[in-house]
Amino acid sequence: MSFRFWKRDRKDAELDEELQAHLRMATQDRTERGETREQAEGSARREMGNQGLIKEATRNMWGWTWLERLLQDMRFGARILRKNPGTTFVSVLTLALGISASTAIFSVVYGVLLRPLPYYKPEQIVQVWEGDGRGAQMPLADPNFEDIRTQNHSLQGLAEFSVGIESVTGGSEPRRLAVAGVSRDFFPVMGVSPVVGRGFLPDERHPGAASTALVSYSYWQQQLGGLTDLSLLHLVIESKATSVIGVLPPGFRFPNHADVWLAREVDVPDTSRSAHNWQGIGRLRDGVSPQQAQADLSAIGRQLKQRFGQEIDMQDAAVIPLRAALTGDVRPALLILLGAVGFLLLVGCANVMNLLLAQASAREGELAVRSALGASRGRLVWQFLAETLLLSLVGGSLGVIAAYYGVQALVRIAPPNTPRLEGVAVNLPVLLFALGLSMLVSVALGVFTALRATSGDVQGMLAEGGRGQSNARGSQRLGRMIIAGQLAMTLVLLVGAGLLGRSLLRVLSVDPGFRTEQVLTIDMALPFAGADADKIHRVQFMNALFDRLRLLPGVNEVGGTNTLPLATDSYSDGGFTEINRQQLSQKEQSLIERPIDPSQESDQALLRELIAFWDRYSHDPTHTGYADYSVVSEGYFRTLGIPVLRGRLFDGRDVADAPHVALISESLARRQWAGQDPLGHTIEFGNMDGDPRLLTIVGVVGDVRGRSVEAAARPTIYVNYRQRPQTVRSLTVVMRASADPATTLAAALKTVHMLDPTIPPRLNTFSEVFSASLHARRFNLILVFIFAGSALLLAVAGIYGVLAYAVARRTREIGVRIALGASTGNVLGLVLGQAMATALIGVAAGILGSFILTRLMRSLLFEISPSDPLTFAGVALLLMLVAALAAYLPARRATRVDPTIALRYE
Numbered sequence: 001m002s003f004r005f006w007k008r009d010r011k012d013a014e015l016d017e018e019l020q021a022h023l024r025m026a027t028q029d030r031t032e033r034g035e036t037r038e039q040a041e042g043s044a045r046r047e048m049g050n051q052g053l054i055k056e057a058t059r060n061m062w063g064w065t066w067l068e069r070l071l072q073d074m075r076f077g078a079r080i081l082r083k084n085p086g087t088t089f090v091s092v093l094t095l096a097l098g099i100s101a102s103t104a105i106f107s108v109v110y111g112v113l114l115r116p117l118p119y120y121k122p123e124q125i126v127q128v129w130e131g132d133g134r135g136a137q138m139p140l141a142d143p144n145f146e147d148i149r150t151q152n153h154s155l156q157g158l159a160e161f162s163v164g165i166e167s168v169t170g171g172s173e174p175r176r177l178a179v180a181g182v183s184r185d186f187f188p189v190m191g192v193s194p195v196v197g198r199g200f201l202p203d204e205r206h207p208g209a210a211s212t213a214l215v216s217y218s219y220w221q222q223q224l225g226g227l228t229d230l231s232l233l234h235l236v237i238e239s240k241a242t243s244v245i246g247v248l249p250p251g252f253r254f255p256n257h258a259d260v261w262l263a264r265e266v267d268v269p270d271t272s273r274s275a276h277n278w279q280g281i282g283r284l285r286d287g288v289s290p291q292q293a294q295a296d297l298s299a300i301g302r303q304l305k306q307r308f309g310q311e312i313d314m315q316d317a318a319v320i321p322l323r324a325a326l327t328g329d330v331r332p333a334l335l336i337l338l339g340a341v342g343f344l345l346l347v348g349c350a351n352v353m354n355l356l357l358a359q360a361s362a363r364e365g366e367l368a369v370r371s372a373l374g375a376s377r378g379r380l381v382w383q384f385l386a387e388t389l390l391l392s393l394v395g396g397s398l399g400v401i402a403a404y405y406g407v408q409a410l411v412r413i414a415p416p417n418t419p420r421l422e423g424v425a426v427n428l429p430v431l432l433f434a435l436g437l438s439m440l441v442s443v444a445l446g447v448f449t450a451l452r453a454t455s456g457d458v459q460g461m462l463a464e465g466g467r468g469q470s471n472a473r474g475s476q477r478l479g480r481m482i483i484a485g486q487l488a489m490t491l492v493l494l495v496g497a498g499l500l501g502r503s504l505l506r507v508l509s510v511d512p513g514f515r516t517e518q519v520l521t522i523d524m525a526l527p528f529a530g531a532d533a534d535k536i537h538r539v540q541f542m543n544a545l546f547d548r549l550r551l552l553p554g555v556n557e558v559g560g561t562n563t564l565p566l567a568t569d570s571y572s573d574g575g576f577t578e579i580n581r582q583q584l585s586q587k588e589q590s591l592i593e594r595p596i597d598p599s600q601e602s603d604q605a606l607l608r609e610l611i612a613f614w615d616r617y618s619h620d621p622t623h624t625g626y627a628d629y630s631v632v633s634e635g636y637f638r639t640l641g642i643p644v645l646r647g648r649l650f651d652g653r654d655v656a657d658a659p660h661v662a663l664i665s666e667s668l669a670r671r672q673w674a675g676q677d678p679l680g681h682t683i684e685f686g687n688m689d690g691d692p693r694l695l696t697i698v699g700v701v702g703d704v705r706g707r708s709v710e711a712a713a714r715p716t717i718y719v720n721y722r723q724r725p726q727t728v729r730s731l732t733v734v735m736r737a738s739a740d741p742a743t744t745l746a747a748a749l750k751t752v753h754m755l756d757p758t759i760p761p762r763l764n765t766f767s768e769v770f771s772a773s774l775h776a777r778r779f780n781l782i783l784v785f786i787f788a789g790s791a792l793l794l795a796v797a798g799i800y801g802v803l804a805y806a807v808a809r810r811t812r813e814i815g816v817r818i819a820l821g822a823s824t825g826n827v828l829g830l831v832l833g834q835a836m837a838t839a840l841i842g843v844a845a846g847i848l849g850s851f852i853l854t855r856l857m858r859s860l861l862f863e864i865s866p867s868d869p870l871t872f873a874g875v876a877l878l879l880m881l882v883a884a885l886a887a888y889l890p891a892r893r894a895t896r897v898d899p900t901i902a903l904r905y906e
Helices: 002-032 037-048 051-062 066-082 086-114 142-151 186-190 217-223 290-313 320-325 332-360 364-370 377-413 428-453 466-507 532-550 586-593 601-618 635-638 666-672 741-755 766-773 773-809 813-818 824-859 868-895 899-903
Strands: 125-131 155-169 175-182 213-215 234-235 240-247 258-262 281-284 316-321 519-525 555-561 572-578 626-633 643-646 661-665 681-682 696-701 716-720 730-737 762-765
Touching: 002 037, 002 773, 066 086, 086 281, 086 320, 086 332, 086 377, 086 428, 086 773, 125 290, 125 320, 142 155, 142 290, 155 186, 186 281, 213 217, 213 234, 217 240, 217 741, 234 258, 240 555, 281 290, 290 316, 316 320, 320 773, 332 377, 332 428, 332 773, 377 428, 377 730, 377 773, 466 773, 466 824, 466 868, 519 741, 519 766, 519 824, 532 730, 532 741, 555 635, 626 666, 635 730, 661 666, 666 696, 666 716, 696 766, 730 741, 730 868, 741 762, 762 766, 766 773, 773 868, 813 824, 824 868
Parallel strands: 175 258, 213 240, 626 716, 661 696
Antiparallel strands: 125 281, 125 316, 155 175, 155 234, 155 281, 213 258, 234 240, 519 730, 519 762, 555 626, 555 730, 572 626, 572 681, 643 696, 661 716, 681 696
């Protein structure tokens, strides 16, 4: 670029020399014809014409004139901005605030919602669910999965997978890892293959096969030393020795940040068509849309329902693009945040627009002179565009720098379960967004300000007492309209923040059914206990752990559960059957009381009889129900303060060989046994843990909001860990302690390591667990509150600036009023009245807009209406009060105008 302009300077010099040569030749020719030198020079110049126009026309033929003109205008604009440092500083700061907030939020939206998935043709990858015909989605049952996989015509491949937290040893240290079980088409569907080693072989994909695993690249590097000889790497997962056979590509952690992948086929498939245990993942055929695939799979679901009747609860299917399935829960909140920051940017732009209009009004004389000298309106508009481009580029540059740090802060405070959060950064698409936003802002501000400033007879402004005053009044009216718009947008943000704040207060006021104070938690992943020996060992381990923890100083009570409230989303639920023992035959009682191992051929006939028996009962709606399933110890309820409403808790009588017992929640007792005493009733819930033995209800406990404080308590059946230990895969120990939490947790960690050094526990306080469950709600509230607060400050600055400018422009008028007898109160009322009228219009428009826009927030609110009158009234009153305070200083200044000086004004 510098070479080009150096070359242009040289051509300008050559052009000057050529014009001067023509003048010398013409002068010489005329002096030879007898004219004097003075006459000859004058005639030659007149004959040549305007040299400036000749140069301009010649330069236009060279090209790049627009760039030269832009740089010239920007240099002039820079001088104008330097002459008004206060206005320039506020404008740049305001734009930097709006652009930085918009860029930071867009970086999150892009990283989570818009960034392409890092897989081969990710738009073809879909998640597949069973449907119940009423819109509800269910995981896949094994037989249904096989039928869908073999009968569909729209998928290249379909796989099933599940993921859970397991304790894994064999690396540099025991780790809690996400371990996924995947079927044979999983990796082809995802389009990935190992970068080191190999994938699963066919003989490694059948029940009883040797356990093999693929690991993530990061785990291989950090915990396995990056060894390329995989035959040296062996892990212990679920108490099984597992050989590492492959390493997947860097960055691949699907599903749920998995680090280990096992072959799903080593587990015996479940023959039940209502046991929904697996997630489905598929890849569409070329040219097939998700809608076409859903129609195909839905038809299969309907056919299966017709064929198997009550044996299957699948009636439909759902096919959802993978990106939508991963981000569906957070999409509404992120889009609302993007809309909120858009309002903040508009408020900031309105502020800058008012400043630019005030500055343009003060430059009336300059614009008139330039117009009189031949500048067209388009040329003046171009000059304003250059000035706003400078402001926007400087503000945008500062905004990008602020956004870089803002994104880091957002990632730190964002809910940990936010999908794809690791890819959020200020990258090239985000930088392009910031650049485009800056250019859009500069064009919008420049064009609007220029057209407003150059409207009408600009040259008439040269006349003393011309349109200046009327134009000032027009600018003031426009400024008040902009302020009204600012206040309206600010009110929308404040209402949104108010609704979210009141929702959070409502959530915090809900009784969750348990206590969190002084409760410590120890979360552990235990191996599967399927065999009787494993169950005995599991119970012995938990007994020893509870006994030793009770002996720690300051520990008052100890309990345990496999589903700690608010700490897990892996709740087990299913259908149970109420059974009257007196109505069973001796053979039926013997059948349901003896354990059956489906893997043993000798038990296959008994299993078929048992299935037929349950089919007769489970199809009678008067004897069936649906509930959550939780395995607990007797100390669990005392530790969390869950009350016993009827009957008793578990105690030492409830051992493995004793009749199995259960506790139920109050909501289940009310729903299933309304008007009856549920104590003594027997139920069967074997589909949860594979144990068909009946459970006798011995107690009723209080309801617990386990999945979310915002969701109603679900009916729950509690069983004793001593009698049903096989499903305790994730054990959370809860301790009520009066001693220092850090000291108690350190002692508890030492106790766990003494009992089993291969189990890596995660320690926490229950208060922190409870707080983490509200993380997403607090995140949304904090951001919207920051946006609303920033918009309020900008609106206050806008009101003050417009009124201060209006008072300065109306100094002469105010002086005349005071000279004619207007009192201080009259002048104060005049200025404040206009300000409050503007504020009232803005508040009214904001209320109307809020009634419409807050409907979009309905999914983020809890027990609060989107049109909550208390919130609307409080925010409107606050905004009017703030507007009055912002208008008071300029109004007070107007009362101090000296009439003598004012009458000499202008």
